[in-house]
Amino acid sequence: MSTPRTSLVLLVARQELLLAARSRWTQIFAAVFAVLALGVSASGYILSGGHGFQDFARTSASLVQLVTLVVPLAALLMGVMALAPERGTAELLFSQPIARRQILVGKLLGLLAALAAAEAVGFGLAGLVVFQNTGEDGAVGYALLVLGSLLLTAVFLSLAALIAAGAVGRKRARALAVALVVWFVAVLLIDLVALGVASLLPSTAASRLLILSVLLNPASAMRTGSLLAIEGTAAFGSGSLALLRFTRGTGGAAVLVTFSLVAWTVLPTLAAIRRLSRADL
Amino acid sequence: MAPVLPGNLEGRPPPSEASPLQRRIDAAEPGAVVEVEQGRYRGDLYLDRSIRLVGRGRPTLIGSGAGSVVRVRGPDVLVEGFDIDGMAGGDLAADSSGVHVAAPGVTIRNCRIGNTLFGIYLRESPGARIEGNVIRGIPGREAGEKGSGIHIWNTTGFAFVGNDIADSRDGIYVQNASGGLVRGNRARRLRYGLHYMNSDDNLFEENVFEQSAAGAVLMFSKRIQFRRNSFLHNRGFASVGLLFKDLSDSVAEDNLIADNARGIFLEGSSRNLFRRNVLAQSDTAIVLYGSSSENRFEGNAFIGNLSPLALYARRTDTKFDGNYWSDNDGPDLDGDGRSDRPYTLGSLFDHLRGNLSAADLMAQSPAALALAAAERAFPVLEAIQVADASPLARPPSLPDVPAPSAERRRLDPWGLAAALILVGGGLAVLGVGRRRGREAA
Numbered sequence: 021m022s023t024p025r026t027s028l029v030l031l032v033a034r035q036e037l038l039l040a041a042r043s044r045w046t047q048i049f050a051a052v053f054a055v056l057a058l059g060v061s062a063s064g065y066i067l068s069g070g071h072g073f074q075d076f077a078r079t080s081a082s083l084v085q086l087v088t089l090v091v092p093l094a095a096l097l098m099g100v101m102a103l104a105p106e107r108g109t110a111e112l113l114f115s116q117p118i119a120r121r122q123i124l125v126g127k128l129l130g131l132l133a134a135l136a137a138a139e140a141v142g143f144g145l146a147g148l149v150v151f152q153n154t155g156e157d158g159a160v161g162y163a164l165l166v167l168g169s170l171l172l173t174a175v176f177l178s179l180a181a182l183i184a185a186g187a188v189g190r191k192r193a194r195a196l197a198v199a200l201v202v203w204f205v206a207v208l209l210i211d212l213v214a215l216g217v218a219s220l221l222p223s224t225a226a227s228r229l230l231i232l233s234v235l236l237n238p239a240s241a242m243r244t245g246s247l248l249a250i251e252g253t254a255a256f257g258s259g260s261l262a263l264l265r266f267t268r269g270t271g272g273a274a275v276l277v278t279f280s281l282v283a284w285t286v287l288p289t290l291a292a293i294r295r296l297s298r299a300d301l
Numbered sequence: 302m303a304p305v306l307p308g309n310l311e312g313r314p315p316p317s318e319a320s321p322l323q324r325r326i327d328a329a330e331p332g333a334v335v336e337v338e339q340g341r342y343r344g345d346l347y348l349d350r351s352i353r354l355v356g357r358g359r360p361t362l363i364g365s366g367a368g369s370v371v372r373v374r375g376p377d378v379l380v381e382g383f384d385i386d387g388m389a390g391g392d393l394a395a396d397s398s399g400v401h402v403a404a405p406g407v408t409i410r411n412c413r414i415g416n417t418l419f420g421i422y423l424r425e426s427p428g429a430r431i432e433g434n435v436i437r438g439i440p441g442r443e444a445g446e447k448g449s450g451i452h453i454w455n456t457t458g459f460a461f462v463g464n465d466i467a468d469s470r471d472g473i474y475v476q477n478a479s480g481g482l483v484r485g486n487r488a489r490r491l492r493y494g495l496h497y498m499n500s501d502d503n504l505f506e507e508n509v510f511e512q513s514a515a516g517a518v519l520m521f522s523k524r525i526q527f528r529r530n531s532f533l534h535n536r537g538f539a540s541v542g543l544l545f546k547d548l549s550d551s552v553a554e555d556n557l558i559a560d561n562a563r564g565i566f567l568e569g570s571s572r573n574l575f576r577r578n579v580l581a582q583s584d585t586a587i588v589l590y591g592s593s594s595e596n597r598f599e600g601n602a603f604i605g606n607l608s609p610l611a612l613y614a615r616r617t618d619t620k621f622d623g624n625y626w627s628d629n630d631g632p633d634l635d636g637d638g639r640s641d642r643p644y645t646l647g648s649l650f651d652h653l654r655g656n657l658s659a660a661d662l663m664a665q666s667p668a669a670l671a672l673a674a675a676e677r678a679f680p681v682l683e684a685i686q687v688a689d690a691s692p693l694a695r696p697p698s699l700p701d702v703p704a705p706s707a708e709r710r711r712l713d714p715w716g717l718a719a720a721l722i723l724v725g726g727g728l729a730v731l732g733v734g735r736r737r738g739r740e741a742a
Contacts, residue, residue, distance in 0.1 A: 137728075144722070144727060230662055231659055231662065261538060262659040
């Protein structure tokens with residue numbers, strides 16, 4: 021036990037990264053994401069309606085849409101598959117002289133690195149198209165988009181850990197189904213419900229509800245934050261102004277979006293650790 | 302936005318405020334050319350006879366600060382080649398201007414007018430020709446404390462060509478003036494680029510109205526023609542590219558209306574035709590009030606707008622036919638260049654965001670797309686039906702529409718390098734796993 025705790029975590033992380041990088045699923049995700057990102061960016065410039073309007077901001081906006089749909093799905097599914105192992109594997113792994121939380125954190129870091137690498141290929145290829153013909157402040161918006169994507173990956177890996185922690189020893193199929201439901205809720209259902217409820221409320225309350233739901237839901241927070249960073253207030257018209265009034269400026273909006281994403285990364289991980297340490301294998 | 306009536310007509314400046322050039326003008330015969338050499342001439346000028354006042358080497362006329370710098374009261378006067386500084390002086394109630402004209406047949410050409418309440422004021426001045434001037438308002442003042450760049454009142458027949466106006470109240474203000482041509486002007490950073498009241502039969506071509514509270518605001522008039530103008534970047538809270546209020550029988554063709562909070566705004570306006578315009582990147586492309594009727598939109602390209610239409614009425618008889626809508630995904634199976642089904646403008650989501658601006662936050666989100674899809678699949682809600690009968694399947698070629706400027710777009714080597722590093726780094730990380738995997742195996 022002379023090895024320091026951090027290096028134990030890193031050891032697990034490296035092992036998980038190797039496993040994930042070798043996994044067919046990671047490779048497929050990397051390839052699919054690369055093709056989609058390249059397709060979005062290339063069509064943004066080539067099929068621009070003949071008027072050159074689908075410029076950097078619009079292309080990046082399309083990339084944001086792609087990221088909010090695909091990245092949570094990949095993180096949830098691959099996270100659950102990697103973190104809810106079969107009974108034999110789990111018993112072997114958890115009998116090693118390492119704390120369960122160290123195993124979990126290590127595995128999460130490894131998965132995050134693998135998924136980030138897969139996304140980096142796609143963003144890089146799309147960037148090669150985008151940066152051939154861009155505006156002055158394009159690079160900053162693009163960097164924020166990549167960062168946002170990384171945070172979103174972390175958020176949904178963390179949620180995957182929480183789902184998988186309850187599925188140790190049980191069937192993985194059920195955990196995968198739960199992961200799909202979580203994806204559907206985060207990407208679609210929360211927004212739909214918020215819109216539905218908002219349409220029944222008086223306008224001040226409705227406006228507040230929509231803004232809160234956009235900030236609290238990590239998928240929407242990432243989408244809103246990135247689009248505001250890239251397009252400015254033009255992203256959502258008067259909706260942008262309503263949001264910025266609520267957050268008292270762009271600084272407040274940035275803080276709240278970041279806070280939401282970080283909270284959604286840390287809290288589910290803590291809950292997963294708690295659940296895992298109590299689980300009877 | 303009531304009509305702005307002219308103020309008291311300024312007369313001959315008292316000797317203490319008069320320019321040293323006044324003596325030469327008073328000595329000139331009608332029809333003479335008075336050439337002014339380079340230099341700075343302090344004081345106001347009164348031109349009461351038809352002379353040609355020509356600056357050589359851009360002399361500067363510096364106003365007394367008490368009123369208009371150049372007051373034109375004689376017919377057929379030409380003023381050309383001067384820099385005119387209004388010293389931020391004068392009085393809005395007296396229409397104090399860089400050049401104040403109350404005479405027929407006057408030409409103002411190639412002057413740079415700055416620091417004045419009004420740039421050029423034309424009061425009952427038929428046949429005026431204002432060409433190639435650069436006009437700047439008084440910096441740092443509120444719109445209400447400034448005059449317009451070019452102001453024309455109660456005049457028949459005029460031409461404003463190739464002027465550049467910024468930082469005034471309105472760029473070009475036209476009131477009770479008809480039979481005019483406004484071509485190739487550029488107006489920006491104003492309240493309204495063009496403000497227009499009670500004036501019929503005017504022609505606007507190839508002007509640029511941008512970065513203002515509204516590109517152009519036209520009211521209470523008939524038979525206006527707009528061709529190949531650009532209305533750009535009017536992005537304020539309630540900003541509009543092109544606003545018609547009680548404006549009828551007018552034609553807008555081949556205009557570029559892009560990056561505005563709202564593209565076209567129609568209230569109480571009837572029988573107008575919008576043809577072959579590009580409307581792009583607006584929050585709402587068209588705002589249409591029920592008080593408007595029988596307008597037609599044909600062959601326009603609607604590209605990348607958050608919402609195509611905000612309709613404030615139960616129904617409308619405005620017709621949309623053969624326009625291109627970038628978010629129309631209707632197929633064109635028979636290959637006739639038109640989508641096989643009509644394109645419905647506005648969805649359930651658009652209806653929501655019409656009532657609630659925060660709903661814009663979810664524009665183009667998966668939720669909004671799902672709502673639109675659900676609405677098509679299960680048409681349970683009888684939405685207000687405004688549709689394009691036969692939308693174009695592909696963007697039309699519109700060669701006469703001004704091209705959006707391509708400035709600021711270039712290759713970014715640092716971005717490209719970063720992108721390459723991302724690709725390389727990602728592949729390396731993924732590749733490490735594969736190599737180690739093989740070693741282990």
